[in-house]
Amino acid sequence: MTTLSKTDRKILGLLQRDGRMSVAEIGRQVGLTPTPCADRIKRLESQGIITGYHARLAPHKLEAGLLVFVQVTLQRTSGNAFTAFTDAIEVIPEVEECHLVSGEFDFLVKARVKDMTHYKDLLAGSLLQLPNVQESKSYPVMESVVQRSGIRL
Numbered sequence: 001m002t003t004l005s006k007t008d009r010k011i012l013g014l015l016q017r018d019g020r021m022s023v024a025e026i027g028r029q030v031g032l033t034p035t036p037c038a039d040r041i042k043r044l045e046s047q048g049i050i051t052g053y054h055a056r057l058a059p060h061k062l063e064a065g066l067l068v069f070v071q072v073t074l075q076r077t078s079g080n081a082f083t084a085f086t087d088a089i090e091v092i093p094e095v096e097e098c099h100l101v102s103g104e105f106d107f108l109v110k111a112r113v114k115d116m117t118h119y120k121d122l123l124a125g126s127l128l129q130l131p132n133v134q135e136s137k138s139y140p141v142m143e144s145v146v147q148r149s150g151i152r153l
Contacts, residue, residue: 002047007032009153011040012049016150019053056149064094064112067141068119070127071105075134082106084131092126094118105137116140 004012010030014021027037044050059065074081082100085107089098097110109127113119119140127136 002049004049008040008044011037012044013150013153015041015050015053016153059112063114066113066115066119067144068111068113069139069141070109070111070123071137071139072107072109072127072130073105073134073136074107074132076132077106081132085133088130089127092122094122094126 007030011026014026014029023038023041024034026032026041027034030037032040041050059067072085074085086098086100089095089107089109092111094111094113095109096112097108099108100106101108111119111122111127113122119138123136123138127133
């Protein structure tokens with residue numbers, strides 16, 4: 001694990017809140033001139049701590065207003081069953097996240113779709129057809145209560 005200074009953590013916090021903030025403004029807020037501030041940011045990027053910069057989009061304005069979580073249980077969990085499933089699910093564009101979990105099921109999938117009809121088509125036409133899928137349980141989101149995109153520093 002990389003040891004981060006207090007200044008590095010402040011820089012990361014600022015970039016999490018606003019990835020478009022200028023180096024000059026970040027430097028001003030953390031007490032650095034632009035050049036050393038830019039050097040720190042480049043170092044954080046080269047160390048893989050900063051992995052990218054993203055825009056937050058409004059899903060409902062882009063025909064992706066329905067968020068669904070899906071628990072997926074595989075028929076078998078030995079050999080290459082996990083690999084076959086993960087390779088296949090990576091190419092489904094509606095899938096935002098897929099996590100291998102411990103517990104009563106194998107994977108937790110987060111998908112965004114236009115509406116329930118689109119989700120029904122995704123479930124029947126894609127998710128349930130993936131390698132080794134035994135069953136799924138779906139949880140459509142009625143309302144997002146807390147959404148954080150940053151990591152607590």
